[in-house]
Amino acid sequence: MSEASASAVPVPTAGSASPTDAGVAAVQVTGVDKVFTAKRKASVTALENIDLTVAPGEFVSLIGPSGCGKSTLLRLIADLDTPSAGSLTVFGKTARQARIDQEYGIAFQQSGLLPWRTVAANIELPLELHGVNSAGRKKRSAELLALVGLGDFAESYPDQLSGGMQQRVAIARALAESPRLLLMDEPFGALDEMTRERMQTELVRITGETGAAVVFVTHSIPEAVFLSNRVVVMSPRPGRIRDILSITLPGTADRDEHLREDEAFFENVSRVRELLHGEAPVGIKGVENR
Numbered sequence: 526m527s528e529a530s531a532s533a534v535p536v537p538t539a540g541s542a543s544p545t546d547a548g549v550a551a552v553q554v555t556g557v558d559k560v561f562t563a564k565r566k567a568s569v570t571a572l573e574n575i576d577l578t579v580a581p582g583e584f585v586s587l588i589g590p591s592g593c594g595k596s597t598l599l600r601l602i603a604d605l606d607t608p609s610a611g612s613l614t615v616f617g618k619t620a621r622q623a624r625i626d627q628e629y630g631i632a633f634q635q636s637g638l639l640p641w642r643t644v645a646a647n648i649e650l651p652l653e654l655h656g657v658n659s660a661g662r663k664k665r666s667a668e669l670l671a672l673v674g675l676g677d678f679a680e681s682y683p684d685q686l687s688g689g690m691q692q693r694v695a696i697a698r699a700l701a702e703s704p705r706l707l708l709m710d711e712p713f714g715a716l717d718e719m720t721r722e723r724m725q726t727e728l729v730r731i732t733g734e735t736g737a738a739v740v741f742v743t744h745s746i747p748e749a750v751f752l753s754n755r756v757v758v759m760s761p762r763p764g765r766i767r768d769i770l771s772i773t774l775p776g777t778a779d780r781d782e783h784l785r786e787d788e789a790f791f792e793n794v795s796r797v798r799e800l801l802h803g804e805a806p807v808g809i810k811g812v813e814n815r
């Protein structure tokens with residue numbers, strides 16, 4: 526089944542900030558540690574002394590070797606787990622309050638779509654759970670399907686879609702409540718290379734249109750560079766932030782396929798690679814150069 530091309534439609538921007546939000550970070554992580562303890566097992570320090578600020582509308586990627594704590598950090602921000610030390614806020618609220626207020630949408634490597642619901646019904650699920658009426662849900666899912674280029678697939682079921690199309694549906698669902706923040710854990714990790722690049726271009730456009738900030742976990746250096754304003758390079762055991770690199774490319778909203786051939790793009794890829802390989806000149810487990 527061919528994928529419909531994305532059409533530009535006006536879509537409500539991410540939940541508008543109130544005047545009191547001026548200057549409040551999308552995500553503020555201060556001195557965060559995470560230690561996992563289990564009975565009769567040595568404790569694992571997954572994160573140590575993490576400080577990170579993500580501005581509203583900013584796209585930040587987390588990259589680092591396998592097991593360096595990228596997913597753990599994302600899970601702490603999403604309130605799926607709690608830090609052992611330090612503090613963490615989302616738009617000035619505790620992670621828990623931000624979750625209750627639906628300040629963020631989440632997309633993971635597996636799309637997590639419900640196979641028995643149509644595409645539209647999957648996108649409408651969070652709205653349904655929060656009491657939005659049927660007309661409001663239909664209007665919003667139609668807007669989002671147009672945004673992700675799947676306007677003709679509202680009544681299809683997930684297993685009738687390609688992997689890339691399913692991930693677009695998952696992104697649409699994550700955007701359903703106009704969150705000001707998207708948390709994404711390798712959302713394109715299971716896709717083939719061509720689809721993955723197309724999805725990256727789509728994501729740049731979508732976040733440009735919605736104005737949402739993004740924290741994005743990836744194993745791919747080019748993916749991190751293409752998408753991000755800043756790339757957070759992490760080191761393993763215990764997971765720490767080794768460096769934070771500002772990407773010196775056009776603003777994320779102005780990035781397109783041509784950028785991948787640009788010398789400046791390769792320079793940024795090299796800078797990230799050098800930071801990652803700082804202590805290990807050859808390949809690092811869990812980081813892709815492609």
Ligand SMILES: Nc1ncnc2c1ncn2[C@@H]1O[C@H](COP(=O)(O)OP(=O)(O)OP(=O)(O)O)[C@@H](O)[C@H]1O
Binds near residue numbers: 561569589594811
């Ligand atoms: N629930 C848990 N209980 C015990 N240890 C855990 C738990 N979750 C994660 N860990 C450990 O914390 C460390 C960080 O894991 P995490 O999944 O955050 O790394 P990651 O950088 O996302 O890895 P990958 O790139 O392979 O997905 C690892 O050593 C992992 O084994």
